Amino acid sequence: MLNFELYTPTKVIFGKNTESQTGEIVKSYGAKKVLIHYGGESAKRSGLLNKICDALKTSQIEYALLGGVVPNPRLSKVNEGIELCSKENIDFILAVGGGSVIDSAKAIGYGVASGGNVWDFYEGTRSITACLPIGCVLTIAAAGSEMSNSSVITNEDGWLKRGSKSDLGRPRFTIMNPELTYTLPKYQTACGCVDILMHTMERYFNNTTMELTDHLSEALMRTVIMNSKILLTKPENYRARAEIMWASSISHNGLLGCGTDGGDWASHQIEHELGGLFDVAHGAGLAAIWGSWARYVYQENVERFAQFAANVFDIPCGSNLAEAALAGIEAMENFYRLIEMPVSIAEMGIHLTDEQIETLAYKCTFQNTRTVGIIKKLSLDDLANIYQMAKI
């Protein structure tokens, strides 16, 4: 067990019709002019955007609008936001959407507060020292960005997908109404469930652990798996939507990493390159590669994979730990199949060439300057092997 810090200052306002409180909540933070940052047309079509605008008007708060954030949010949109904020004297950013919108809002917040080239923060060549205050109205349960300190942006120049972390970017508040996720397509719902699970699993698969963190993580994974199945046939089941939505925040706010070595995160790194190159849905990409990663590395910490099998899938864990570990990996893949997620890259319609695999592995190791992961430190060759395994 390692020393740790945990800081989760985001105020959560959770439940039915909570978005109607947006105006008064934004006002309580002293905001004068707000950037409402959002994604596509669905926020307009559903009437949510109008509702938010009305709530701000009622609280006499001015605002500007910036939509058009896409999945795997782009640096160009971030730069557009920074420019708009400066022009309009924005002092608060309200992200209305899912992880992409919130990540984009964080990047804009860093850029406005710090000046200079915001990509530096994502390249790791400059430290984040300030951020505009951010609030969220969450519409997709997946990324956990609504309580997290992380943000992932894709630079179109080279299609580099990079993450940054700063407690300064943690949203001040997050409004979560599970009903806002009723209309999410089945595929996107399932992608979200995978993402939530993977945020916990990345932390869970480590070499240094804490019992309380382990058991809280297992409790979350079981709850997500159970409720993902309900949503397959009942997309408007409030309880299931709520369980999944709340799990998305808990999974990624830091709680489930306490006392551990921070987790492995190789699956995320492997998927980031796929996402950067092919623009696949993040959750689907994770499902597609996880099993290959797990089979490639499980022997490095077979006890942990066996514990996962026993405590998440009730797989009896006898003397043959490797057998239990493999059964656990298979059980998770079967769950992914059940919720209609891919368990190989080919199942996403992508047929990797050997040259593409080399490129992916090369980019994933930052031009062969780093290894990836903790359970097993993956080299350029290891990563190429995993992409190869996951290809079919």
Added chain:
Amino acid sequence: MLNFELYTPTKVIFGKNTESQTGEIVKSYGAKKVLIHYGGESAKRSGLLNKICDALKTSQIEYALLGGVVPNPRLSKVNEGIELCSKENIDFILAVGGGSVIDSAKAIGYGVASGGNVWDFYEGTRSITACLPIGCVLTIAAAGSEMSNSSVITNEDGWLKRGSKSDLGRPRFTIMNPELTYTLPKYQTACGCVDILMHTMERYFNNTTMELTDHLSEALMRTVIMNSKILLTKPENYRARAEIMWASSISHNGLLGCGTDGGDWASHQIEHELGGLFDVAHGAGLAAIWGSWARYVYQENVERFAQFAANVFDIPCGSNLAEAALAGIEAMENFYRLIEMPVSIAEMGIHLTDEQIETLAYKCTFQNTRTVGIIKKLSLDDLANIYQMAKI
């Protein structure tokens, strides 16, 4: 499942030797002069107080000292603190101790920031609108006050023990080094474990629930039970001390009440009166009355008690839910016996008279003006019955 809000802004700094960071952390909050608030001689004897003073000096922060906080912290000490803070121009309170010291620090914080009679906040006749910033160096894992919004103070005039709640009182940071709890006597360690369990159980026994909250709660209870047993014979087991210490914060910071009706809390109310009248250790008092409360009310929500039995104690839950529920209650009492906690009031050396029982029930219902609890709303007569059951 109900709508909820969760706000846990306390920064946690957890692990070995973290108390050495006290000076720099206090400084980061802009403090100029700090009140170091503490309990008895143990903080001096252990050298902790000196270490904290040295850390503040190194960071060039002035301080004043106020010790002498006792278990079931007194209003007179709070008033002494308020006076000292005004005289010394204190702008930050550092609580070095356990729940009593932190609760006392919160009361002082409210009093200094608001003026007037601080007891009003505990009587519920005035709302808390401000608090001096508070930080903690935790030395006892029990009350969870280090991340919570609650504070309980005893007014010697009538020996009234009353609680107040305000997010303004949540500590800015909490430093937790499990090693600081190594020297706690066995009895106090066990009392802490009961208190931690009870903070979760009070929330868990409710009529409106959320699956994720349930499973996180069950995970915490199992972890605490397991590690309490280790501490019986190995008080210097770092892992076990750490699991218990982190559980103390998680148990009471609000997380385990999300989506529920807030929990029952009757056991706490029943114990508060015992604590006010006889000055018993809080954890021991809770252990002494819980089984009687549980047997008195379990039929009102037998499914929940059966779930507790199954998921915390692995008691098979067949068609006879009442049998499983009672077995779960017995299992918890047996655990209390194992860690040498009382399971009746007599076991604490207190032999209640009928007149005392009447007085306790009368005070517990605020002079027969309220009921207590949610699973079953307990009247004056119900409470007298429970004290009677718990007496032997």
